[in-house]
Amino acid sequence: MAFREPKRPAEHPKDEVVLAAELQEFGGYWNLNEKTAKIFKVDLAKLTSSKPSEAKDDKVWATVLVIAYLRAYMASKRDEWEMLTEKAIDWLKNDQGCSDVEALIQKAERELEKLIKK
DSSP states (O other): OOOOOOOOOOOOOHHHHHHHHHHHOTTTTOOOSSHHHHHTTOOOHHHHOOOOOOOOOOHHHHHHHHHHHHHHHOOGHHHHHHHHHHHHHIIIIIIISSSSSHHHHHHHHHHHHHHHOO
16 A cells, blocks of 8 residues: 555635735835735736836835725725725825825726736
8 A cells, every 4th residue: 555645735826915915014015026916917017117206116106006906906805904005005104205195096096907907
């Protein structure tokens, strides 16, 4: 009788909300990198090139993209991500001095609509 390794259950892809929670930095922001791009299932280069001038750096752009994505595509899970976005918005306003966070989030949502459809 030969020894057989037990079958491992197939790994399921992580839920986008769980992934967003795992990738959020302690300060409340997200980095613009390959891991964060997996939340949206969009190529990192496309996310980087979509950054408007109002987003002063990649962290700001990544953060508003995640907020926009959660609001637009994960609305049914609001109770799971609401505190993440509150912390992120506080970081944008208090640490980054973003005066019109909502306008930037709306811009990110429009960009995601274009990128995710492709």
